[in-house]
Amino acid sequence: MIALALASILLPTVGAALIALSPRSASKRLGQIFAGLATACLLVLAYQFSVGGKIPAEYSVINFGGVEILGFGVDTVSVLVACAVVGIGFLISIYSGGYLDAGNREHPDIVRRRYFAFLSLFIGAMAGLVFSTTVIGQLVFFEISGVCSWALIGYYEKPKSLYSAAKALIITHIASLGLYVAASVMFLETHTFALSAIGGLSETAKTIVLLAILVAAWGKSAQLPFHMWLPDAMEAPTPVSAYLHAASMVKVGVYIFARALMSSNGAPELVGYVCTIMATITLVYGFIMYLPQCDMKRLLAYSTITQLSYMFLGLGLSVFGSQMAFNGAIAHLFNHAFAKTLFFLVAGALSYTTGTRMLPLLRGVLSKSPLLGIAFVVAALAIAGVPPFNGFFSKFAIFAGGFEVAQQHPLLMVLLVIALLESVGSFAWFLKWVGWTVPGRPSEAVAAASPVPLSMQIVLITLIVMAVCSSFIAAIWLG
């Protein structure tokens, strides 16, 4: 199995190198092929893993003087998340093949090698991060993914996008100091970088390490006070935005914190309070920022911030002893990945076909393009957490787990009520935009829209299906 996990990391990396060396015309195909191969590896891995009884396994890859520097591990959570991040990476590769061409009305483009090379490297780095069992490994892939996102956000090379790219890189790099601290403290305390050593730390050291990792996680997941980079990062090509903000970059933060908690063997309550309180604050902030947004991508950016807050909320609640909240958070990570990718890709398809992504200009999408209309509705309802779409189930698990532990912790009850109110509010807000955009007679921009390319249609349909099914897959998988 380790071979398959390694393959899913190395294949896209090799693909990136090949793309850099091959002529420009081949880059699109190469990127898609290698992402596809990596996805296939992971699906086989998932199958073998579940057939084999889901027994976790770890392998060290690089050792230096008896200290494990880099190791990979396969377990229930890592396999699930890896399938999502790499699989969505594959879908994005296909979608990008259609999106980045001269027919794009918002950003006509010839595909540059840079795009697929960094996207491919990004997929590899994400797989590496997910399977890493050492803090150093996480740090390395954390930084690599930062560089990749920088290269992709700045892809159009406009001053604004380059500025946004640098901003994202610098802010997440500052946050990564948390991981530096965590790795150093762990090493100095235990002489190992293995994540599993967190459990053996003294109470103080454990608090320091977990809080340090939490800071790094906030940086990548754009939580307060590190949220500034995410809305600006919307300067990226839309498929990249989809990947960054749904499946990869921002999930890095949630994932490394989840990993740390899993290994912590009971985290101090202080960590839980810091985590839940900051999550709630970010939640409220993100919701308030919904209201003035007209640009569909910026709206989605703030929605991403709040959805990530739900995951942190779930993780924070799990500190107080709720396994349900933890599983809810992981499932939400999985579900949100598909739902948000879908939403971004709808936005991308709209700007591809109509040349704008300003919501007030977009009306009557359903009659002009039924697929986009349906996709819009599904994505919005899934994000807002309406059954039977996936967002509902995972959010429900987080809340259910939360109310359970809140019996003993009155403060948590307050936080949960606030979160619940936000949930209702964002439901109302998304419903408003669905009602504005989807039904009715097409507006000028929509009426003049060009058809959606086939590759983009296929990806959208896959994602619509996943937006319904993913929560069941996650629930079954996590048991």
Added chain:
Amino acid sequence: MVASDLPPLLLLSPLVFALVIFAMPTSGRSARLIELLHLVSIVGTLVLALTTVGYVLSHGTLVTFGDWLMVDPLAAIFVGLIGVVGCLTGFYSIGYIRHDVAHGELTAVKQKLYYGFFNLFLFTMLLVVTANNIVMMWVGIEATTLGSAFLVGIYGKGTSLEAAWKYLIICSVGVAFGLYGTVLTFANASASIDPHQAVLWTSILAHAQDLDPTLVKIAFVFVLIGFGTKAGIFPMHAWLPDAHSEAPSPVSGLLSGVLLKCGLFVIIRYYAVTMKAIGPEFPQSILLVLGVLTVAVSAFLVFVQHDFKRKLAYHSIEHVGLIVIGLGVGGPLGIAAALLHTINHSFTKALLFCGSGNVLQKYGTRDLRSVKGILRTAPVTGLFIMAGALALAGFPPFNVFVSEFMVFAAGLDAGYPKLMILVALLFTITVAALVDIIAHSVLGKAPENMEKSDSSWLSLAPMGVLLALIMVFGVAMPRPVGDILRQATGIVMDQGHATATATPIEHVAAKK
């Protein structure tokens, strides 16, 4: 050949070649011959340097020439560095200087002098790092200034002469302080041991406990000012950005990559003596303060520069600051980290200066505001610069990441968490500066009517080797390098070889 012949041979080879090159006639035809001589010399130096390092690794310290020459593992690191970076920048010089001669920037005479001084410069640096005699160490450092001042001013333009003058005056004055420190140390040691022994670093270290503590302190301050000038430590760094930006690019790479480290090498030698004589507290606190100041000042200066090479020069100052911090943090991890960072920074900086050379020859300017789209006009150079800049910014999987992380961890270990976070934040500023280079100069819109053509393979091949070294040191540091780092750290800590533990990382484990 006897092993003890290695150090003298290593020294003589570049010296003899330098003299031969100076003696060559300058006609149009002899240019190729001079290049060949130069090539033989640098390759010879590389081979001899690596052989010496290999011998030291397998058989231990080499002492010869009446104990005046010594290559211990600490020196071996620097010998190897001079060999490798000297050879690669020397190879890069061939294409670069040809281009300058073809474009009338240099005359045939200057070309000959360039190669002569280049090899002389290598000789002087080797003299510094193989010296066991502390006065000879000083002589060597002073000689490096003299050897390289001409290289800095070789273009004979107003700015390059100005840079050379500042370089010469500031470094001569600074290094004069170093002489005072040297003399004080010698006088101090000769009070308790035979004068012929008192001039040897090894005997001074062995009798460090008998030294007068006050004089040791004064001498260390003088040494730090003196050789710190050469290393570019704040506030003695004023010459560095000028000299590094005005010199021919391969020389800039050599200055930044190796010469600064020779200054540091001498400081490390005295640091070891001082630590043994009066304990680590005094030297370490001075080093820490200077290191942090150096990083703080240069971080902002890096950011505001528009001249590519000046930016890189300030960057070198910053990394010297980090090395000094590593030394100041002390402990086996800190010192090993500092030494490793010395190596790593050399490779990356040499790569980037070579890259800046290609850019300069392609665009005719170093002003980053008018250099755009390198990736489109010279794709390979662009790729190299991009990788080099990311490496220098400390991103994995490149080598600088490893040593920066080690310095950081050593600092936390030694109980300076706030200081380390401050330093890390300061380094973030330079990450921004480097990313800016990539975003606006490597990428961006290429100038109209500039044809797409890269530098010749003569320029690109050494850069490729440097990048490969950077990757190797980042992903899997070769075992022998780890060994030699460990042994060198043992020497600085004066533990001898036997008690030192297996790897730099394990030092920490052993200490607990």
Added chain:
Amino acid sequence: MSGLQIVNGLAGLLIVTSLLVVVARKPSQSAKFYALQSLVLVAVFVALGSATNAPQLYVWAAVAFVTKVVLVPVIMARSFGRLSDERLGSGERISPAVTVLLAAVVVLLCTLIISGVTLPAAAGIKPALAISLAHFFFGLACIVTQRNILKQVFGYCLMENGSHLTLALLAGSAPELVEIGITTDAVFAVVIMVILATQINRKLATLDADQLTTLKG
């Protein structure tokens, strides 16, 4: 008068001669005063050699005579005569009177510092040691306070003489090769400085350090 007192007395003369070097109007004049100073230095070496019964100092004296009394001044006088910069004027940042005052302060400070040194080698020659240190810093002050780059070269030479004297006083017993190495370096340093100064004068038609400010930031 004991041998060491002669040494101390001669060392005092060094400060006088170095003042002459600094305040001299023309660089070629300075070169002559520098030769005079080096002669004093050679005398110090001889006196010290006989006082401490250290024959190797005679070798030092001979080397110093050849290089510092003859070679370097000749090089300087010959090449500096050809260089000129009309606009520079005296090139002084501070007046000669202030320079003398500065020298006095430096000597005083160095005497204070040296009085704290407890090395056995320093006993009896503390005044000379103080002066050697003062000479070093005085040379540094010369570099800082003179805009004429040729005067800066002399400043370097003064520093070098200062450290040379310290070397002789404290490390007279060091192997001769050491001394030769240091002297060779010093001579080469002066030669290269002279070459550079000549090039600068030719290229930029100035000898004013304040004009060399193109590179900044």
